[in-house]
Amino acid sequence: MSSPDFVTYLTTDHRHCDEQLGALRRSAIGGDWQAASAAFEALRHDILAHFAAEEEVLFPAFEASSGMTCGPTAVMRMEHEEARELLLDLAEAIAAQETDGVRGYGEALLILLQQHNMKEENILYPMAQQGLGPRVGELSAQIVLRRET
């Protein structure tokens, strides 16, 4: 079976992570820390795997096809680092069972990811798709493979 187009795949994955973040916050606010911890582990794994698929497969391919190494991908990598910092903050808040911390860091992560995803979905992915031409299918398969490893 052929892999889905990487734009559709990564965009769907963004929505999937949003849902997981919502589930984490609902559990923490409801005081179910076991469920919150499980939701966080799933969220952390999926976000980091998504970042890895972009940083190790998509961005290098985009940089090679466009010749831009300090442009869009540099900004995206920086925002990934900011999200990683927030995951560390969230992990600490969950370990200490701090509802307020989960609310604050969770909201910050949500907004940060939303504005980041908007730029990827509206600008970077279409640019990459256009620049890669017939290699899109092959690259999509590599992205899916890295994301689901």
Place this chain on the structure above:
Amino acid sequence: MQLVSTEASPAPDLSFAHFLAGLAGMGAAGILLAWQPEALLTRWHPAALAAVHLFALAGLMPVMLGALLQFVPVACGLALPRWPRLDWLILSALLAGAYALAGGFLFADPAWLLTAGLLLAASLLSFLTKLIRALWQQRLQAALPAALRRNALAFAATVLLGLSLIGVMRFGWALPFLQLVDWHAQWGLIGWIGGLIISVSSVVVPMFHVSAHYPKHWEQATRSLPLLLLTGGLASLAGWSTLAQLCTALLALLCLAFGLLTGLRVVEARRGERDAFHWGWLAVAALSSGLALLGLLASLASDPRWGLAFGVLALTGLGGGTISVMLYRIVPFLIWLHWQRANKARARLPLLHQIVPERAQRAQLLADFGASLVLTTAAFVPVLVLPGAALLAASKLVQLSLLARAMHAYRQRLALLHTLPPRVRPAAGNP
């Protein structure tokens, strides 16, 4: 094509100045109405005209422009040209022009009107140039830039119609005055303010509430907004009342659909929070549905008070209310983001919902929407103008104080963060 991140968007100080000035302008309009409560007896009362233009031009406009400075780069990936000194001049001229216009109406002084016209033309057309250059330079096919281009055209139409009105009043230009007034109000309220709220909501509501996107058909339907305004306006000028009423009914239907679609998305939000942002957006959705009904009644009834009530609810409720809700999202996030980026020491920062205390947000929003409803009712019950206007002024000034305190804390903490030595933290690496 250029991709821009939040880092490439303007420093928040310029947007913050726009936000505070806007809240002060809306507060000033409330104070003016409280001082002259008879103003709401007719839309032609000098104090009513002054208050409306204070609210719209010294209030809503700076906040909308300040928000666009941040929103366009992030949401569309388009850089708005930066003119460091000129940007501050544009804001100053806008405010000076808005207050001069209010003075011109209050004191029936043509010299003030002319001064206001020159200042407003210079500032608004400069900003429009900046916006149009960004939106048209890169003809992105995505829905949002296209919607913002339509909003920019409505903005331009409102400004040009307003300047024509000043020409009629100051120089006696031979133009259909009453028709121009109606067009100016319709393009400003529905085309520019309503259109921008619809465009921004189509992105912001699904994203920040974690809910379904608006349907594809909705995006297509909103494209008809300027066309309906144009057709309705021309039909009205030509005396084709059936066509004009049909356009009004379709505009009301758009407004109702916006309220219902937005309300549904907020109710079904999977964000996991029932905070001020959640309730605020529900209030915006409910107000939009109410506004649709008022708009329809205003077009059918011969009683001009329905039109007055529609204008008050559109300006203070949909315009002022949406802005109040969004400011509680924009300002704390910008503060937190710039702290976070300067926080090489990994010091513990205030949480996002602590930057402006959430209980204060809820109380202020309750007063804000309450004031809007009281003032709308005051179109029929004049005794309510004074309490409604006083509540409106108080709620806007409270929000001004809350945000100004947050911005002061932002500057103090930012300066402190720059002095702290960096600390390395174990990284959350890829799996």
